[in-house]
Amino acid sequence: MTATPDDADGAADSTQNLGDTMSRVARHLQEEHGDVEGTLQAITATAVRVVPNAEECSISYVIGRSKIEPRASTSDLPREVDALQERIKEGPCMDAVWEQQVVRVDDVGADDRWPQFARQASELGVGSMMCFQLFVQGDQLGGMNLYAHTPGAFDDECQEIGLMFAAHAAVAVAGAEHEEHLRAGMTNRDVIGQAKGILMERHKLTADQAFGVLARVSQELNRKLVDIAREVTETGAVPGGNTRHN
Structure with a gap:
């Protein structure tokens, strides 16, 4: 008990x-x-x-x-x-x-x-x-x-x-x-995974290319990667509209 x-x-x-x-x-x-x-x-x-x-x-x-x-x-x-x-x-x-x-x-x-x-x-x-x-x-x-x-x-x-x-x-x-940080980390990974999936489906990118787009936009806009990913999942579009990948 x-x-x-x-x-x-x-x-x-x-x-x-x-x-x-x-x-x-x-x-x-x-x-x-x-x-x-x-x-x-x-x-x-x-x-x-x-x-x-x-x-x-x-x-x-x-x-x-x-x-x-x-x-x-x-x-x-x-x-x-x-x-x-x-x-x-x-x-x-x-x-x-x-x-x-x-x-x-x-x-x-x-x-x-x-x-x-x-x-x-x-x-x-x-x-x-x-x-x-x-x-x-x-x-x-x-x-x-x-x-x-x-x-x-x-x-x-x-x-x-x-x-x-x-x-x-x-x-x-x-x-x-510690538990809260773990939960937040899992949530962030899920959001990033969903954003990658959206970019892969809409722009015919590989998983690595989709992640590269998120990382590049994060760096260019000086925003956290998970925030960029969350915006993609909410709007379906990359902030700034640039899906260029290396």
């Missing part, structure tokens, strides 16, 4: 059960969600059930050192906090993804590491936070953020469980992205 987030309710109360809990979490994340967006949303929903005292969760991608792209959230509050960090260019999420694996904020309103963020996040209703690095891909980084409305909600045990959960979440995200 497939595990669900409900299986994890209360299971993180003891260190003895933590390994079993994380195994169920990992199976759930990997079995139930093949697409990236579904996986990210499942992670946020499961995190608040697994990590003690976590009331809200979000996953954000940080691009460069300034742009924060919200990807999944349990409510509007985490999205507002992400928008705040992007606007003022400071906050625990940015530090977690760029400089540290985890950042814990025991009392948001009293924290002096990010003065502007602390004051405004506290006004939004955030009391405690934990931010974890999920992955690093060039200048794009992913972070998972946990929130509580009261100060002092997270202790060392919460942080340990959060780190373990983040590790499983990172594996699930990588797996979903």
